[in-house]
Amino acid sequence: MFSFTAYSYPKSESLKETLASSTVAGLLVYVFLIVFQPFGTESFQHPYKYLILFPYSVFFGASFFILNLGVLKLSNWNIGLELLKILTVLIVGSVISYFYNTLYISHVDLSLGNYFYMLLYSLAIGIPVSAIYILSRYIYLKKVHESTAQTISGQLTHKKPANDHQLLNISSNTTHLSISENHFLCAQSMENYCILYFTDNGETKKMMLRISLSSLLKQIETPSIRKCHRSFIVNLDHVKNLKGNAQGYKLSIPEMTFEIPVSRSFISFIIPQLKQQVQ
Known part of the structure; x- marks a missing residue:
């Protein structure tokens, strides 16, 4: 009980x-x-x-x-x-x-x-x-959520690779960073900081910046880079697996060692975007 x-x-x-x-x-x-x-x-x-x-x-x-x-x-x-x-x-x-x-x-x-x-x-x-x-x-x-996740996950591994054209320019105090959209994986909010996860020469790297998640989103948001949780921004082009539970969904990116949560308030934006990618 x-x-x-x-x-x-x-x-x-x-x-x-x-x-x-x-x-x-x-x-x-x-x-x-x-x-x-x-x-x-x-x-x-x-x-x-x-x-x-x-x-x-x-x-x-x-x-x-x-x-x-x-x-x-x-x-x-x-x-x-x-x-x-x-x-x-x-x-x-x-x-x-x-x-x-x-x-x-x-x-x-x-x-x-x-x-x-x-x-x-x-x-x-x-x-x-x-x-x-x-x-x-x-x-x-x-x-x-489990049924939806199972349906989408079966198609995510076969979706087309993302384009590597747009450049993301991020500014935070004295730090300036430029990352290809295709290299950006996700970002996690840690109080007044954000941890950026991206790939560089085939390696997964992370960088901590003093910036709020909302400010970061304004600089990097694209049709594929979306906020999915109050603490996370994710590049949906890199998502290869989706898990569902009563709380919502969790996204898996092969380069990441942890799953990225999708809170219920963002389901109506994230799930249709993933469905569109695999159609």
Whole structure:
């Protein structure tokens, strides 16, 4: 069980994705309330009953959104942390919902016992559904990415070699470097520095420059040289293998001793480019 929760999990990586998932979460709560009408709402009679129930979806959706924003920039996310996040959402949402239910719907005195009843009800329904959602999303993304990677990898070894015409001119403080596009392999961000990997007379070399990854990208970006991760720039012409997992993809370049990650926010740019190269 504990080993399972340690598996990496693809959390939302953009504000747009976070907003979309939070909206869906809130709407699912609303659908659940309309269909099952828990917390005594089945006995609540009002001409605008369904309108009065709608704030519950706002409470849980907003809690989901705020918690997601808090973990947006965190790395090494896993299934255990995702479960903990959802548990926190359920607790926060149940607290706000309890006050709303007590003060505006039930009109009864506040009671710790009544709150625990609502909390247990929320956990009893929310945890199993959330666990199924997490596992299903993980398996789905893993299968999709693995299948795509297998298809593309089978064709990457047969793609045409890159042209050796364009010259990349890189300037950083007093350092000036010119590298043929075909010789550039990748670049890795290391705080305020970048490590450049390139080939020279058949040998793989690296050079550290005091420059940000974004500044470097502005100087060297081409149709083949792209940012694929918040810490990596890669020359897609040199990619010979692609691996997929639930988190995204990893690129392999024969000259490199490590794999280059592709974060989910860059998949829509990198994968179509690789597909275009092997067509």
